[in-house]
Amino acid sequence: MSQVKYPEPQFVTLANGLKVGLWPLPHLHSVGVGLYCRMGSRYESTEVSGISHFLEHVLFRGNAKYETSYAMNRDFESWGGSINGFTTREYTYFYGRVHPTFTNEAIGFMADLGRQPSFAGVELEREIILEERLEDVDEDGLDLDIDDISWRSYWGEHPLAQKIIGTPQALRAITEDQIREHFKRFFCGPNLAICVTGRFDPDEIMPVLEEAFGSYPAGDLVLPEVAPRPFKPHQQPCFVTHEDTQIGLQLSFPGPGPKDPGYPSFLLLERILDDGMSSRLWRRIVEEMGLCYDLWAQLDVNHDFCMLEIGAQVASEKTVQLVETLYEELMLLRDQGPTEEELSLARRRLRFGREYALDQSETMNEYLGVAMLYDNYVPIEERIEQLEAVTSADIQAFMGQLLHKESQLFAAIGSLTKGLKKRLKDAMQLP
Numbered sequence: 001m002s003q004v005k006y007p008e009p010q011f012v013t014l015a016n017g018l019k020v021g022l023w024p025l026p027h028l029h030s031v032g033v034g035l036y037c038r039m040g041s042r043y044e045s046t047e048v049s050g051i052s053h054f055l056e057h058v059l060f061r062g063n064a065k066y067e068t069s070y071a072m073n074r075d076f077e078s079w080g081g082s083i084n085g086f087t088t089r090e091y092t093y094f095y096g097r098v099h100p101t102f103t104n105e106a107i108g109f110m111a112d113l114g115r116q117p118s119f120a121g122v123e124l125e126r127e128i129i130l131e132e133r134l135e136d137v138d139e140d141g142l143d144l145d146i147d148d149i150s151w152r153s154y155w156g157e158h159p160l161a162q163k164i165i166g167t168p169q170a171l172r173a174i175t176e177d178q179i180r181e182h183f184k185r186f187f188c189g190p191n192l193a194i195c196v197t198g199r200f201d202p203d204e205i206m207p208v209l210e211e212a213f214g215s216y217p218a219g220d221l222v223l224p225e226v227a228p229r230p231f232k233p234h235q236q237p238c239f240v241t242h243e244d245t246q247i248g249l250q251l252s253f254p255g256p257g258p259k260d261p262g263y264p265s266f267l268l269l270e271r272i273l274d275d276g277m278s279s280r281l282w283r284r285i286v287e288e289m290g291l292c293y294d295l296w297a298q299l300d301v302n303h304d305f306c307m308l309e310i311g312a313q314v315a316s317e318k319t320v321q322l323v324e325t326l327y328e329e330l331m332l333l334r335d336q337g338p339t340e341e342e343l344s345l346a347r348r349r350l351r352f353g354r355e356y357a358l359d360q361s362e363t364m365n366e367y368l369g370v371a372m373l374y375d376n377y378v379p380i381e382e383r384i385e386q387l388e389a390v391t392s393a394d395i396q397a398f399m400g401q402l403l404h405k406e407s408q409l410f411a412a413i414g415s416l417t418k419g420l421k422k423r424l425k426d427a428m429q430l431p
Contacts, residue, residue, distance in 0.1 A: 004355050006380040016189030016218040021368045023197040031198035032361030033106040034095040036369035039186040041164045042089045042224045050166015051174055051182050053087040057125040064116035100199045104208050111212035114187045122176050133165050146248040150411040156234025159225050188219025193372040198361040227305050231407040239421050240413040247319045247414035250311035255402045257304045258376045264386040265398040271346035272338050273297035291322045303374035316415055323427040334403055337396035347387050354380050405430040
């Protein structure tokens with residue numbers, strides 16, 4: 001076990017329901033400030049698909065304190081950092097790192113960001129987002145992002161199926177009034193969390209936080225539409241034909257979320273499959289067989305479920321063999337469990353990753369903010385103890401629950417002939 005002393009955050013909830021997380025890390029020489037909102041594509045209807053990401057852009061156009069985006073960036077950069085935002089399916093966050101002497105200013109900046117926005121530049125941002133969306137499509141508008149293809153195929157009409165950036169039809173139709181209403185609905189106390197990490201004194205900045213965010217409206221907590229159970233893909237398999245030199249593919253397996261007792265097994269499984277060149281999939285598929293070079297296994301974490309996604313970019317003639325090998329490795333893990341060496345390495349790297357994060361205010365900030373939004377924070381020491389307690393037999397049992405042909409999804413995009421599609425369907429069978 002590590003001898004590192006893991007500091008723990010302090011939590012406060014303001015009278016308006018807004019959550020405050022303070023994580024003093026005095027060994028750092030910076031302060032990270034993040035504003036997190038329960039707002040993302042999972043909360044949207046088809047008619048306004050992409051409105052959360054749209055609003056994120058608009059909030060950087062100015063507010064009652066800052067007339068322009070230039071003025072916002074000029075001030076924040078003068079404090080030693082830069083400001084950025086990001087929208088996901090379940091949350092939107094705004095983050096910046098500054099020199100400790102400007103902690104109060106950064107807190108005030110975040111409060112101003114979500115208070116009295118000017119809603120300037122809506123039409124300009126609309127054009128920017130439509131241009132940004134072109135990165136994921138071809139000249140005919142066909143979506144080429146395998147992750148978006150997989151989620152749309154899995155969830156069908158559920159909001160989880162929607163592309164975070166939205167559809168061209170919705171983006172062109174969203175009005176300023178709709179953006180204002182979206183802002184009013186989500187930017188209120190119960191849907192927000194402000195996190196401060198790094199080198200600061202909690203006693204000194206708590207009054208600053210209360211003054212800056214205490215005036216936010218109380219409002220109502222917004223809940224997303226529940227992910228349907230049992231897990232079952234809307235379309236299986238999903239094949240998208242597109243002329244390309246490689247086939248993009250992704251296997252998806254839904255499972256328990258961060259609050260479930262099986263979550264530590266999920267974390268370890270992700271590391272066992274793909275965590276460097278010595279991990280199982282890379283060693284077998286890339287190093288030993290030379291089937292591809294672009295290969296990944298990742299855990300997409302949502303508050304109520306996780307999705308294990310295994311994907312690759314592969315030459316057409318090697319696609320079937322790669323898929324067969326992926327299933328062989330998954331079956332081996334299900335039937336035999338990981339070796340003690342694999343499990344020990346996965347535990348160690350997860351623990352080291354938590355320790356490395358103590359040197360990064362941004363990583364600690366996001367870890368804290370997202371957990372606060374959905375009430376699933378677990379102390380680092382407790383999580384490490386959970387990981388240490390997981391056995392090879394636990395991983396084996398977990399995979400027995402995870403790998404079901406009824407809940408899995410196989411998606412592929414590329415030069416998919418009729419014959420190749422049939423061979424892939426035969427290769428993806430789970431016994």
